[in-house]
Amino acid sequence: HKPTVVITGASSGVGLYAAKALAERGWYVVMACRDIAKAQLAAQSVGIPHQGSYTIMHIDLGSLESVRQFVNNFRASGNSLDALVCNAAIYMPLIKEPLRSPEGYELTVTTNHLGHFLLCNLMLEDLKKSSSQPRLVILGTVTHNPDELGGKIPPRPDLGDLQGFAEGFKKPISMIDGKKFEPVKAYKDSKVCNVLTMRELHRRYHESTGIAFSSLYPGCVAETPLFRNHYPLFQKIFPLFQKYITGGYVSQELAGERVAAVVADPEYNQSGAYWSWGNRQNKDGKSFVQKVSPQARDDEKGDRMWELSAKLVGLA
Protein backbone atom coordinates (compact mmCIF):
# COMPACT_ATOMS: atom_id res chain seq x y z
CA HIS A 1 0.00 0.00 0.00
CA LYS A 2 1.34 3.41 -1.10
CA PRO A 3 2.12 6.24 1.31
CA THR A 4 -0.11 9.29 0.75
CA VAL A 5 0.95 12.93 0.45
CA VAL A 6 -1.26 16.01 0.23
CA ILE A 7 0.32 18.86 -1.77
CA THR A 8 -1.37 22.27 -1.85
CA GLY A 9 -1.08 24.28 -5.06
CA ALA A 10 -0.07 21.29 -7.16
CA SER A 11 -1.53 22.73 -10.37
CA SER A 12 1.58 24.70 -11.23
CA GLY A 13 5.28 25.26 -10.66
CA VAL A 14 7.05 23.69 -7.69
CA GLY A 15 3.94 21.89 -6.40
CA LEU A 16 3.19 20.30 -9.78
CA TYR A 17 6.75 19.02 -10.20
CA ALA A 18 6.82 17.81 -6.59
CA ALA A 19 3.62 15.86 -7.31
CA LYS A 20 5.25 14.31 -10.35
CA ALA A 21 8.46 13.42 -8.49
CA LEU A 22 6.55 11.84 -5.59
CA ALA A 23 4.25 9.86 -7.89
CA GLU A 24 7.38 8.54 -9.60
CA ARG A 25 8.73 7.49 -6.19
CA GLY A 26 5.61 5.41 -5.62
CA TRP A 27 3.59 7.83 -3.51
CA TYR A 28 -0.14 8.41 -3.86
CA VAL A 29 -0.54 12.16 -4.38
CA VAL A 30 -3.57 14.20 -3.37
CA MET A 31 -3.29 17.38 -5.41
CA ALA A 32 -5.11 20.01 -3.31
CA CYS A 33 -6.00 22.74 -5.80
CA ARG A 34 -8.45 25.59 -6.30
CA ASP A 35 -9.02 24.89 -10.00
CA ILE A 36 -9.71 21.20 -10.64
CA ALA A 37 -9.79 21.44 -14.44
CA LYS A 38 -6.48 23.29 -14.54
CA ALA A 39 -4.90 20.76 -12.16
CA GLN A 40 -6.13 17.90 -14.34
CA LEU A 41 -4.55 19.40 -17.45
CA ALA A 42 -1.35 20.20 -15.58
CA ALA A 43 -1.01 16.63 -14.28
CA GLN A 44 -1.49 15.30 -17.81
CA SER A 45 0.89 17.80 -19.35
CA VAL A 46 3.81 16.70 -17.16
CA GLY A 47 2.90 13.04 -17.61
CA ILE A 48 1.88 11.92 -14.11
CA PRO A 49 0.45 8.44 -14.73
CA HIS A 50 -3.22 8.58 -13.78
CA GLN A 51 -3.92 5.03 -12.73
CA GLY A 52 -3.64 4.85 -8.97
CA SER A 53 -1.02 7.57 -8.55
CA TYR A 54 -2.97 10.73 -7.87
CA THR A 55 -6.29 12.39 -7.23
CA ILE A 56 -7.35 16.04 -7.26
CA MET A 57 -9.34 17.59 -4.42
CA HIS A 58 -10.65 21.12 -4.13
CA ILE A 59 -9.20 23.63 -1.68
CA ASP A 60 -9.13 27.42 -1.71
CA LEU A 61 -6.53 28.47 0.81
CA GLY A 62 -7.81 32.02 0.64
CA SER A 63 -10.97 30.87 2.44
CA LEU A 64 -10.90 29.31 5.89
CA GLU A 65 -14.28 27.69 5.28
CA SER A 66 -12.88 25.97 2.19
CA VAL A 67 -9.87 24.68 4.16
CA ARG A 68 -12.20 23.08 6.71
CA GLN A 69 -14.30 21.61 3.90
CA PHE A 70 -11.19 20.14 2.29
CA VAL A 71 -10.23 18.39 5.52
CA ASN A 72 -13.73 16.92 5.82
CA ASN A 73 -13.64 15.72 2.22
CA PHE A 74 -10.18 14.25 2.67
CA ARG A 75 -11.30 12.31 5.74
CA ALA A 76 -14.43 11.11 3.95
CA SER A 77 -12.24 9.77 1.13
CA GLY A 78 -10.79 7.24 3.57
CA ASN A 79 -7.16 7.94 2.68
CA SER A 80 -4.48 7.79 5.32
CA LEU A 81 -2.05 10.71 5.50
CA ASP A 82 1.71 10.29 5.65
CA ALA A 83 2.91 13.72 4.54
CA LEU A 84 1.52 17.21 4.03
CA VAL A 85 3.25 19.77 1.80
CA CYS A 86 2.19 23.41 2.22
CA ASN A 87 3.20 24.89 -1.09
CA ALA A 88 0.43 27.07 -2.55
CA ALA A 89 1.08 30.80 -2.58
CA ILE A 90 0.15 34.02 -4.31
CA TYR A 91 2.43 36.92 -5.09
CA MET A 92 0.74 40.13 -6.29
CA PRO A 93 3.52 42.72 -6.55
CA LEU A 94 1.58 45.29 -8.58
CA ILE A 95 -1.73 45.68 -6.75
CA LYS A 96 -2.39 49.03 -5.08
CA GLU A 97 -5.23 48.01 -2.80
CA PRO A 98 -5.39 44.85 -0.70
CA LEU A 99 -7.62 41.99 -1.82
CA ARG A 100 -9.71 40.35 0.91
CA SER A 101 -10.65 36.80 1.88
CA PRO A 102 -14.33 36.00 2.54
CA GLU A 103 -13.57 36.60 6.23
CA GLY A 104 -12.27 40.08 5.36
CA TYR A 105 -8.57 39.34 5.96
CA GLU A 106 -5.83 40.54 3.59
CA LEU A 107 -5.60 37.86 0.90
CA THR A 108 -1.85 37.24 0.42
CA VAL A 109 -1.27 36.51 4.09
CA THR A 110 -4.52 34.52 4.27
CA THR A 111 -3.61 32.29 1.32
CA ASN A 112 0.06 31.78 2.09
CA HIS A 113 -0.06 31.70 5.88
CA LEU A 114 -3.47 31.62 7.63
CA GLY A 115 -5.01 29.00 5.32
CA HIS A 116 -1.98 26.76 5.74
CA PHE A 117 -1.82 27.44 9.47
CA LEU A 118 -5.38 26.15 9.82
CA LEU A 119 -4.72 23.22 7.48
CA CYS A 120 -1.62 22.15 9.46
CA ASN A 121 -3.43 22.33 12.76
CA LEU A 122 -6.40 20.30 11.52
CA MET A 123 -4.30 17.70 9.72
CA LEU A 124 -2.02 16.96 12.69
CA GLU A 125 -4.72 14.51 13.72
CA ASP A 126 -4.48 12.70 10.40
CA LEU A 127 -0.67 12.69 10.34
CA LYS A 128 -0.56 11.25 13.86
CA LYS A 129 -2.33 8.13 12.61
CA SER A 130 0.27 7.43 9.93
CA SER A 131 1.97 4.08 10.24
CA SER A 132 5.20 5.38 8.68
CA GLN A 133 7.31 8.41 9.67
CA PRO A 134 4.92 11.30 9.07
CA ARG A 135 6.29 14.61 7.79
CA LEU A 136 4.91 18.11 7.37
CA VAL A 137 6.83 20.32 4.95
CA ILE A 138 6.30 24.06 4.39
CA LEU A 139 7.85 25.94 1.47
CA GLY A 140 10.09 28.77 2.59
CA THR A 141 12.04 31.25 0.55
CA VAL A 142 15.29 33.15 0.58
CA THR A 143 13.35 36.41 0.50
CA HIS A 144 12.31 35.75 4.10
CA ASN A 145 15.94 36.28 5.10
CA PRO A 146 17.71 39.68 4.88
CA ASP A 147 20.95 37.95 6.00
CA GLU A 148 21.24 36.49 2.49
CA LEU A 149 21.85 38.31 -0.79
CA GLY A 150 18.45 37.30 -2.20
CA GLY A 151 16.74 38.66 0.92
CA LYS A 152 18.37 42.07 0.93
CA ILE A 153 16.25 43.62 -1.80
CA PRO A 154 13.67 45.98 -0.20
CA PRO A 155 11.03 45.97 1.09
CA ARG A 156 12.21 43.70 3.87
CA PRO A 157 9.80 41.52 5.78
CA ASP A 158 8.91 42.83 9.23
CA LEU A 159 6.13 41.48 11.43
CA GLY A 160 6.71 44.28 13.96
CA ASP A 161 4.88 43.30 17.12
CA LEU A 162 2.02 41.83 15.03
CA GLN A 163 -0.22 44.78 15.80
CA GLY A 164 -2.29 44.20 12.64
CA PHE A 165 -3.03 40.60 13.67
CA ALA A 166 -3.80 41.69 17.23
CA GLU A 167 -6.32 44.25 15.95
CA GLY A 168 -8.23 41.66 13.91
CA PHE A 169 -6.56 41.96 10.46
CA LYS A 170 -9.70 43.35 8.79
CA LYS A 171 -10.30 46.63 6.96
CA PRO A 172 -8.68 49.16 7.31
CA ILE A 173 -5.86 46.88 8.50
CA SER A 174 -3.99 45.07 5.74
CA MET A 175 -0.50 44.29 7.08
CA ILE A 176 0.63 42.07 9.96
CA ASP A 177 2.54 44.98 11.50
CA GLY A 178 -0.52 47.22 11.08
CA LYS A 179 1.32 49.61 8.73
CA LYS A 180 0.62 50.79 5.17
CA PHE A 181 -0.29 48.18 2.51
CA GLU A 182 2.75 46.94 0.59
CA PRO A 183 2.02 43.82 -1.52
CA VAL A 184 5.63 42.62 -1.90
CA LYS A 185 6.19 42.96 1.83
CA ALA A 186 2.91 41.11 2.48
CA TYR A 187 4.31 38.14 0.52
CA LYS A 188 7.61 38.21 2.42
CA ASP A 189 5.84 38.60 5.78
CA SER A 190 3.69 35.57 4.93
CA LYS A 191 6.83 33.53 4.21
CA VAL A 192 8.35 34.57 7.56
CA CYS A 193 5.12 33.25 9.14
CA ASN A 194 5.55 30.00 7.20
CA VAL A 195 9.00 29.45 8.71
CA LEU A 196 7.84 30.50 12.19
CA THR A 197 4.89 28.11 11.89
CA MET A 198 7.22 25.22 11.03
CA ARG A 199 9.42 26.01 14.03
CA GLU A 200 6.46 26.37 16.39
CA LEU A 201 4.96 23.10 15.13
CA HIS A 202 8.28 21.46 15.88
CA ARG A 203 8.52 23.02 19.35
CA ARG A 204 4.93 22.22 20.27
CA TYR A 205 4.31 18.87 18.63
CA HIS A 206 7.40 17.01 17.50
CA GLU A 207 8.08 15.18 20.74
CA SER A 208 4.51 14.21 21.46
CA THR A 209 3.60 13.15 17.89
CA GLY A 210 6.84 12.03 16.23
CA ILE A 211 5.93 14.10 13.17
CA ALA A 212 8.97 15.65 11.46
CA PHE A 213 8.32 19.32 10.63
CA SER A 214 10.59 21.03 8.12
CA SER A 215 10.91 23.81 5.57
CA LEU A 216 13.04 24.25 2.50
CA TYR A 217 14.25 26.80 0.03
CA PRO A 218 14.63 24.86 -3.22
CA GLY A 219 16.42 27.72 -5.02
CA CYS A 220 15.05 30.48 -7.20
CA VAL A 221 12.55 28.82 -9.50
CA ALA A 222 12.43 31.84 -11.75
CA GLU A 223 10.26 30.28 -14.45
CA THR A 224 7.22 29.28 -12.38
CA PRO A 225 3.99 31.20 -12.88
CA LEU A 226 4.47 32.75 -9.40
CA PHE A 227 5.66 35.86 -11.22
CA ARG A 228 2.65 35.97 -13.56
CA ASN A 229 1.33 39.10 -11.88
CA HIS A 230 4.55 41.02 -12.45
CA TYR A 231 5.51 43.26 -15.39
CA PRO A 232 6.13 41.20 -18.57
CA LEU A 233 9.64 42.64 -18.84
CA PHE A 234 10.41 41.45 -15.30
CA GLN A 235 9.24 37.97 -16.23
CA LYS A 236 11.71 37.93 -19.11
CA ILE A 237 14.71 39.32 -17.28
CA PHE A 238 14.29 37.64 -13.87
CA PRO A 239 15.30 34.09 -14.94
CA LEU A 240 18.38 35.46 -16.74
CA PHE A 241 19.33 37.56 -13.71
CA GLN A 242 19.05 34.51 -11.47
CA LYS A 243 20.95 32.29 -13.91
CA TYR A 244 23.86 34.56 -14.67
CA ILE A 245 24.11 37.08 -11.82
CA THR A 246 22.99 35.52 -8.53
CA GLY A 247 23.50 31.88 -9.57
CA GLY A 248 20.36 31.01 -7.61
CA TYR A 249 18.35 29.71 -10.57
CA VAL A 250 16.91 26.19 -10.45
CA SER A 251 14.57 24.46 -12.89
CA GLN A 252 11.03 23.48 -11.88
CA GLU A 253 12.01 19.81 -12.21
CA LEU A 254 14.92 20.18 -9.81
CA ALA A 255 12.83 22.17 -7.31
CA GLY A 256 10.18 19.41 -7.46
CA GLU A 257 12.84 16.76 -6.84
CA ARG A 258 14.08 18.68 -3.80
CA VAL A 259 10.60 18.88 -2.29
CA ALA A 260 10.13 15.16 -2.95
CA ALA A 261 13.43 14.35 -1.24
CA VAL A 262 12.46 16.31 1.88
CA VAL A 263 9.13 14.45 1.95
CA ALA A 264 10.42 10.97 1.25
CA ASP A 265 14.15 10.41 1.74
CA PRO A 266 15.49 9.05 5.04
CA GLU A 267 18.20 11.71 5.39
CA TYR A 268 15.57 14.45 5.58
CA ASN A 269 13.65 12.98 8.48
CA GLN A 270 14.85 15.75 10.77
CA SER A 271 12.36 17.92 12.61
CA GLY A 272 12.78 21.69 12.96
CA ALA A 273 15.16 21.90 9.98
CA TYR A 274 15.21 24.47 7.19
CA TRP A 275 16.86 22.87 4.17
CA SER A 276 18.87 24.68 1.57
CA TRP A 277 21.22 23.59 -1.21
CA GLY A 278 24.76 24.71 -1.85
CA ASN A 279 25.48 25.64 -5.48
CA ARG A 280 21.77 26.07 -5.83
CA GLN A 281 21.58 25.68 -9.59
CA ASN A 282 23.75 22.59 -9.54
CA LYS A 283 22.00 19.23 -9.62
CA ASP A 284 24.67 17.77 -7.35
CA GLY A 285 24.64 20.72 -4.97
CA LYS A 286 24.59 19.32 -1.44
CA SER A 287 21.75 20.05 0.93
CA PHE A 288 22.41 21.44 4.37
CA VAL A 289 20.39 22.72 7.32
CA GLN A 290 20.46 26.49 7.10
CA LYS A 291 20.02 29.06 9.84
CA VAL A 292 16.81 31.01 9.31
CA SER A 293 16.51 34.80 9.59
CA PRO A 294 16.68 36.52 13.00
CA GLN A 295 12.92 37.17 12.87
CA ALA A 296 12.10 33.61 11.85
CA ARG A 297 14.15 32.18 14.73
CA ASP A 298 12.67 34.54 17.33
CA ASP A 299 10.79 32.14 19.63
CA GLU A 300 8.84 34.87 21.36
CA LYS A 301 7.64 36.20 18.02
CA GLY A 302 6.79 32.67 16.95
CA ASP A 303 4.68 32.13 20.03
CA ARG A 304 2.80 35.41 19.57
CA MET A 305 2.32 34.72 15.85
CA TRP A 306 0.89 31.30 16.77
CA GLU A 307 -1.56 32.59 19.38
CA LEU A 308 -2.84 35.44 17.18
CA SER A 309 -3.11 33.24 14.07
CA ALA A 310 -5.04 30.64 16.07
CA LYS A 311 -7.54 33.34 17.05
CA LEU A 312 -7.89 34.64 13.49
CA VAL A 313 -8.61 31.17 12.06
CA GLY A 314 -11.03 30.32 14.86
CA LEU A 315 -8.96 27.71 16.69
CA ALA A 316 -8.57 29.64 19.95
Ligand code: NDP
Ligand atom coordinates in the same frame (compact mmCIF):
# COMPACT_ATOMS: atom_id res chain seq x y z
P1 NDP B 1 3.13 29.02 -8.77
O1 NDP B 1 2.43 30.32 -8.91
O2 NDP B 1 3.66 28.34 -9.97
O3 NDP B 1 2.21 27.98 -7.99
C1 NDP B 1 1.42 28.37 -6.92
C2 NDP B 1 0.36 27.35 -6.70
O4 NDP B 1 -0.46 27.79 -5.61
C3 NDP B 1 -0.57 27.16 -7.90
O5 NDP B 1 -0.92 25.81 -7.99
C4 NDP B 1 -1.78 28.00 -7.50
O6 NDP B 1 -3.01 27.58 -8.07
C5 NDP B 1 -1.80 27.72 -6.02
N1 NDP B 1 -2.67 28.65 -5.32
C6 NDP B 1 -2.62 30.00 -5.30
N2 NDP B 1 -3.63 30.49 -4.57
C7 NDP B 1 -4.34 29.44 -4.12
C8 NDP B 1 -5.50 29.29 -3.32
N3 NDP B 1 -6.15 30.36 -2.83
N4 NDP B 1 -5.95 28.06 -3.04
C9 NDP B 1 -5.32 26.97 -3.53
N5 NDP B 1 -4.22 27.05 -4.28
C10 NDP B 1 -3.73 28.26 -4.58
O7 NDP B 1 4.31 29.31 -7.71
P2 NDP B 1 5.63 28.48 -7.32
O8 NDP B 1 5.52 27.09 -7.76
O9 NDP B 1 6.79 29.29 -7.74
O10 NDP B 1 5.57 28.59 -5.74
C11 NDP B 1 5.24 27.49 -4.93
C12 NDP B 1 5.84 27.70 -3.55
O11 NDP B 1 7.25 27.80 -3.66
C13 NDP B 1 5.38 28.97 -2.85
O12 NDP B 1 5.17 28.67 -1.49
C14 NDP B 1 6.55 29.91 -3.00
O13 NDP B 1 6.60 30.85 -1.95
C15 NDP B 1 7.69 28.93 -2.94
N6 NDP B 1 8.93 29.40 -3.52
C16 NDP B 1 9.00 29.76 -4.85
C17 NDP B 1 10.19 30.22 -5.35
C18 NDP B 1 10.34 30.62 -6.76
O14 NDP B 1 11.39 31.14 -7.09
N7 NDP B 1 9.35 30.41 -7.62
C19 NDP B 1 11.38 30.33 -4.51
C20 NDP B 1 11.19 29.90 -3.17
C21 NDP B 1 10.00 29.46 -2.71
P3 NDP B 1 -3.49 28.06 -9.55
O15 NDP B 1 -2.72 27.19 -10.50
O16 NDP B 1 -4.94 27.78 -9.52
O17 NDP B 1 -3.14 29.51 -9.68
